[in-house]
Amino acid sequence: MDARTPRDGRVIEELGFYDPMVRDVDARTVLDAERIDYWIGVGALPTPKVGVLIRKYGTGGTHVDQNKSALEQLKAARKAIGPVTPPPAPKPQPKKEEEPVAETPTDETPSDQTAADAPEAAAAEEGGE
DSSP states (O other), rough: OOSOTTSSSSSSSSOOOEEETTTGGGGGGOOOOOHHHHHTTTTTTOHHHHHHHHHSSSSOTHHHHHHHHHHHHHHHHHHHOOOOOOOOOOOOOOOOOOOOOOOOOSSSSSOOOOTHHHHHHHHEEETTO
């Protein structure tokens, strides 16, 4: 990545990956050593943490043999398990038309009068007597 791009910005070229969820420490890193050598040769500077991974698992690294054997074991284990397929998606159910709900009469009388109209109605009844 170019140092001037945002963290999740455009990638120039992917040279490998690191998966911390893999149990075997030596199988966590997969690098393209030839391309890493090219980019370092033209002046690319890895971050300190990536530099450690390159020294361990890059060309002439200290853990290259362990990395290769761990990756082969991981590949064999995944092959023995078989492909992981997601469960089928549920089929959408057809929509049923909703039946109209009959209104039920209530014992309550609708209050057409507001609280402000109530005193006027009471005064009108008194005046009419």
